[in-house]
Amino acid sequence: MPSINGTDIKKVVVACDAGMGSSVMLASQLKRQLSKNNVTVEHTPVNSIPADADVVLCHQGLAARARVSAPDKVIxxxxxxxxxxxxxxxxxxVQRGGELSG
Known part of the structure; x- marks a missing residue:
């Protein structure tokens, strides 16, 4: 299971499938919360997770697909x-440091 230190997180991806808008709202919220930490937050389809993502957030029903799409990323x-x-x-x-595994 990959892990990363919070100080090394530079890009968080919110991955979705249906495009219902909830994941867009989450990405927007995270952008505001992490803006002072110089962390980029993007919203992408679960099958198109960018290679430069450090952490991928996705609904639990999409976690298996996210792990296939980005096996070396913290999901x-x-x-x-x-x-x-x-x-x-x-x-x-991200804000306080520490390890994140997933």
Whole structure:
């Protein structure tokens, strides 16, 4: 399982499938939260995760596909788009340091 230190995270990708808008809202929220940390946040389809992503956030139902698309990346699955503890942990690790595995 890949891991990364929060200080090394420069790009977070929110990967989605259906394009329903919830993942776009999450990406927008993360951009605001991580802007002071010089972290880029992008929204991409789960099958097109960019090679320069450090961390990939995706709904738990898409985690297996994300791992196939980006096997060497830290994949963080979550259950709800707003207020999920997994997303909060990513923000805290970026802001305060520490290891993130997934």
């Amino acid at each position: 963080i699955p979550f259950q709800v788009f707003i207020g999920d503890p997994a997303v909060t942990k990513v923000v805290q690790v």
